[in-house]
Amino acid sequence: MxxxxxxxxxxxIGEDIYRDRFEKAIxxxxxxxxxxxxxxxxxxxxxxxxxHDLPKGGRIALSALAPDWHRLAVExxxxxxxILDVDETTLHPTLDxxxxxxxxxxxxxxxLGVIPSPSLVQxxxxxxxxxxxxxxxxxxxxxxxxxxxxxxxxSMEGDSAIATGGGALLCAKGxxxxxxxxxxxxxxxxxxxMTDYNATLGLSxxxxxxxxxxxxKTIFDICSAQLSRTRxxxxxxxxxxxxxxxxxxxxxAGAKDIVDYAKKYxxxxxxxFPKSAAMIEESADQRFPHARSLALRCLxxxxxxxxxxxQVDQIGKVIATLP
Numbered sequence: 001m002x003x004x005x006x007x008x009x010x011x012x013i014g015e016d017i018y019r020d021r022f023e024k025a026i027x028x029x030x031x032x033x034x035x036x037x038x039x040x041x042x043x044x045x046x047x048x049x050x051x052h053d054l055p056k057g058g059r060i061a062l063s064a065l066a067p068d069w070h071r072l073a074v075e076x077x078x079x080x081x082x083i084l085d086v087d088e089t090t091l092h093p094t095l096d097x098x099x100x101x102x103x104x105x106x107x108x109x110x111x112l113g114v115i116p117s118p119s120l121v122q123x124x125x126x127x128x129x130x131x132x133x134x135x136x137x138x139x140x141x142x143x144x145x146x147x148x149x150x151x152x153x154x155s156m157e158g159d160s161a162i163a164t165g166g167g168a169l170l171c172a173k174g175x176x177x178x179x180x181x182x183x184x185x186x187x188x189x190x191x192x193x194m195t196d197y198n199a200t201l202g203l204s205x206x207x208x209x210x211x212x213x214x215x216x217k218t219i220f221d222i223c224s225a226q227l228s229r230t231r232x233x234x235x236x237x238x239x240x241x242x243x244x245x246x247x248x249x250x251x252x253a254g255a256k257d258i259v260d261y262a263k264k265y266x267x268x269x270x271x272x273f274p275k276s277a278a279m280i281e282e283s284a285d286q287r288f289p290h291a292r293s294l295a296l297r298c299l300x301x302x303x304x305x306x307x308x309x310x311q312v313d314q315i316g317k318v319i320a321t322l323p
Contacts, residue, residue, distance in 0.1 A: 016190075022199040023169075025206050032152075032171040033178030036185045037194035037202075041133070041155035041168035045073040045107070047188075048129045048151045048170055051180055054079065054104050061103035063093055064278045064291035065111045066131065071277065074107070083277045085288040089236060092116045095123050110135050112235065112272065113245045129153065133168075134245040136161045136213075150177050156202060161212045161244065161305065164202040167194040215305040216244035219312050223247045223301060226320040232258075235298070246300040248272055249319070255299055257323050262301070267318045272298035 019037050026035045038044040049060065056078040062070050064083050074081040082101040084093035091111040098106060105127045108116050113134045121128060133155035154169040156162055172178045194202075205212065224247075227234065231252045251258050255271070262269040271279070278284050278291035285292050301315055 016196065018196040018203060019194050019199040022202045025203060026169060029206065029209070033173055033175055034181040035169050035171040036181055037199060038168050038170060039166065039192055039194055041153060041157065042069045042073050043192050044153045044168040044170040045070065046077050047184060048153055049074065049077045049079065049105065051151065051184065052105060052127055058104040059101060061093065061098055061101055061106040063109040063111070064288035065091060065273050065276050065295065066107070066109035068275045068277065068280060070107055070109065083281065083288070086291045088290050088294055090114065090117060092120060095120055098124065105129060107131060112248050133160065136245060150174065161216065162202055162205045162209065164194065164198040167198045212305045213244050216303055219303045219307060220244060220247055222312055222316050223303065223319055226316040229320045230322050232322055247303040248298050248300055251297045251299060255297055258299055261323055262318050265314065265318050267315050268302060270300050271295065272300050
């Protein structure tokens with residue numbers, strides 16, 4: 001924060017200095033070949049789609065759990081959004097469902113930090129764009145999809161551990177794809193790029209990123225222990241899930257009762273996928289039954305690294321006594 005404040009009061013500074021530093025720091029820390037800092041995740045996704053230069057009107061597959069700006073970006077780029085239901089044990093569309101709509105591209109959304117299985121991405125013979133916003137860059141599993149997708153969109157808004165106050169990254173791990181991003185970066189107007197003010201905030205948080213993750217993992221473990229005392233559960237995900245994005249629970253009864261109970265004791269609980277197709281699309285019950293069921297039952301408890309020990313204790317007590 002000191003860096004942000006000092007940046008704001010400087011009389012003069014070279015253009016894009018802090019954005020360039022932020023992009024470089026992200027590349028080095030998370031081992032990307034290239035990254036571009038955008039002013040919004042919507043813009044980052046549109047550019048990731050346009051890079052593929054598909055004929056207009058083609059189909060792009062999306063997850064029913066993805067935020068609605070995925071669909072908006074696809075349609076505004078001139079393509080048809082094919083929204084797919086998910087498997088509740090993976091939080092991703094199944095290979096059969098993807099093949100049934102025969103998309104030209106698929107945008108995989110790593111909901112709550114759950115990455116797609118290597119077997120899924122290896123079977124897909126179409127370009128993959130992966131939204132890794134919920135993983136927060138914390139992917140170290142050998143053979144994961146992070147090595148298979150071509151381009152990665154990382155929103156840094158909301159509850160991200162690295163919150164820049166607005167913005168997103170478009171990243172590539174392959175050398176050929178990195179060249180594409182370099183050419184794109186050179187042609188982008190400054191109005192689409194992340195401001196230096198936002199980049200300085202990202203740089204400030206990136207310096208203590210390992211400590212932020214450690215704090216979030218500590219809070220996650222405390223909440224998990226308290227949840228085990230209730231009739232409610234964590235998501236039953238196939239494979240290993242080490243997300244520190246949030247603490248999700250699946251309500252065994254009415255979600256509203258849990259929200260009201262937590263609010264009574266000063267704890268804000270939010271639905272996990274409020275702006276997803278599973279929640280806002282018409283006939284979601286019929287079109288995306290698994291995603292709809294999960295979206296209605298899955299709730300997020302606070303797990304921000306800035307929570308005090310007293311606040312964490314209060315959250316734990318609420319979880320342990322859920323109705």
